[in-house]
Amino acid sequence: MSERTVIDARGSFCPGPLMELIARLKYGAVGEEFEVLSSDKGSANDIPEWLKKVGHQHIETREEAGVWHIALKKMK
Amino acid sequence: MKILVVGGGMGGTILSNNLARRLAPELRSGKAQLTMLTASDKHMYQPGLLYLALGRMTPDELYRDQASLLEPGIELQVDPVETFELDKNQVKTKGGKTHAYDILVIATGSRPAPEMIPGLAENAEQFYTEQTAVKMFKRLQAFQGGRVVIAMGVPHKCPMAPLEITFMLHDYFKDRGIRDKVQLHYTYPVGRVHSLEPVAKWAQPEFDRLGVTYETLFNLKEVDGKNQVVKSEEGGEAKYDLLITIPAHKGMEVIEKNKLGQGGFIPTNKTKLTMEGHPNVYVIGDTTNIPISKAGSTVHYQAETLGENIAAIVKLGQPVREHDGKVFCFIEVGKDRATYAQFDYTTPPDPKPPTKAVHWFKMAYNKLYWTTARGLL
Numbered sequence A: 001m002s003e004r005t006v007i008d009a010r011g012s013f014c015p016g017p018l019m020e021l022i023a024r025l026k027y028g029a030v031g032e033e034f035e036v037l038s039s040d041k042g043s044a045n046d047i048p049e050w051l052k053k054v055g056h057q058h059i060e061t062r063e064e065a066g067v068w069h070i071a072l073k074k075m076k
Numbered sequence B: 001m002k003i004l005v006v007g008g009g010m011g012g013t014i015l016s017n018n019l020a021r022r023l024a025p026e027l028r029s030g031k032a033q034l035t036m037l038t039a040s041d042k043h044m045y046q047p048g049l050l051y052l053a054l055g056r057m058t059p060d061e062l063y064r065d066q067a068s069l070l071e072p073g074i075e076l077q078v079d080p081v082e083t084f085e086l087d088k089n090q091v092k093t094k095g096g097k098t099h100a101y102d103i104l105v106i107a108t109g110s111r112p113a114p115e116m117i118p119g120l121a122e123n124a125e126q127f128y129t130e131q132t133a134v135k136m137f138k139r140l141q142a143f144q145g146g147r148v149v150i151a152m153g154v155p156h157k158c159p160m161a162p163l164e165i166t167f168m169l170h171d172y173f174k175d176r177g178i179r180d181k182v183q184l185h186y187t188y189p190v191g192r193v194h195s196l197e198p199v200a201k202w203a204q205p206e207f208d209r210l211g212v213t214y215e216t217l218f219n220l221k222e223v224d225g226k227n228q229v230v231k232s233e234e235g236g237e238a239k240y241d242l243l244i245t246i247p248a249h250k251g252m253e254v255i256e257k258n259k260l261g262q263g264g265f266i267p268t269n270k271t272k273l274t275m276e277g278h279p280n281v282y283v284i285g286d287t288t289n290i291p292i293s294k295a296g297s298t299v300h301y302q303a304e305t306l307g308e309n310i311a312a313i314v315k316l317g318q319p320v321r322e323h324d325g326k327v328f329c330f331i332e333v334g335k336d337r338a339t340y341a342q343f344d345y346t347t348p349p350d351p352k353p354p355t356k357a358v359h360w361f362k363m364a365y366n367k368l369y370w371t372t373a374r375g376l377l
Helices: A017-025 A043-054 B010-022 B024-029 B048-053 B130-142 B161-175 B197-210 B253-257 B296-316 B356-373
Strands: A005-008 A033-038 A057-064 A067-073 B002-006 B033-038 B042-044 B063-065 B074-078 B081-085 B090-093 B098-100 B103-106 B110-112 B146-152 B182-187 B213-215 B220-224 B229-232 B237-239 B242-246 B249-251 B278-283 B327-332 B338-343
Touching: A005 A017, A017 A033, A017 A043, A033 A043, A043 A057, A043 A067, B002 B010, B010 B024, B010 B033, B010 B074, B010 B296, B010 B356, B048 B130, B048 B161, B081 B253, B103 B296, B130 B242, B146 B161, B146 B237, B161 B182, B161 B197, B161 B242, B161 B327, B197 B213, B197 B338, B249 B253, B296 B327, B327 B356, B338 B356
Parallel strands: A005 A033, B002 B033, B002 B103, B033 B074, B103 B278, B146 B182, B146 B242, B182 B213
Antiparallel strands: A033 A067, A057 A067, B042 B063, B081 B090, B090 B098, B110 B249, B220 B229, B229 B237, B327 B338
């Protein structure tokens, strides 16, 4: 597993974890892996749904102590 | 102790006034020095730009002289920083001066960056500068009907702005008697009409009631001005006669040039408000990379926490509290109703139905802002 850039969006009600991811992905390189940390369980659905629609790779989602970790790779 | 505040916007101004009051004896005795470095001798009330674009405020109402807003004890220098030398605890300015500090606060803000999306700057109207807000107002006045598309980039300043401009455009065209000739089409980057779920649950039926159509999961990719089509990263396309954008924002160029943070946003500890790796450098407002609204109220509350903490460092040798991430945002729902969203790092918002009373309080706040900047409200 390559080193992942962590986007710590815990406690982000607004603009929220998905918006943080969208903003940060602009500056990432193709092939770069990210891991979003979210305290909102809705992120477990919202983020993979968006990744699929745009065409980035969803690697995994896991929950640890109330924090959702969503790993992904920028594909374009 | 030398305290240097870089930036004379809302955050830098509220913080400096807060500190000048808390540290008045220390500033008089010379135990502390407080200097503000800023790029302009004018201070703009940025939320007023939304009203300017709709002909409900004029440019002169947005400005005050920066010096008139500051407490005695603050040394104001209109001389923007060009180089940050954090390893030497000093900055260098455009005017060639070097300022050493014990505590540095960076509050340089953010700027609209429509140039990040091909075709956007040339083909869309936006209200994030005085010039573009006036241009948008004139374009709206000349508009006689057709399809208006609202599209946005992220991050953007004031997460409520997309909803507010849409509701206000509805009333604007209704007042002109041409609402039936205008189709308002709202697009949004995530899978609902606003990032805050409770706000989205309230706003979507409002859109339905007002006849505003919407399309979610729509992230700006490019604008084809020749064919008047805006395209999304998700593969969507929206045809427009008038395109209005809330553009993605970046931090200020000086932050990028000094390599202090990607996109001009500085990595910042969200409770201490310190720059990562630099315990004597604080960052507030739009300049941070904290996952929180880029909005005036965000930096208002940050400035109050930081004022208390920096004063405590001078008086006690250490800060006294952590920041809770409080935000309070008005949400204009047209020309005569408004609501609000209040939340912090642990408490989600619970917006109430819009009322005329909240709208008039917002109207009053547009004037009361100058007391906020002075650190009084």
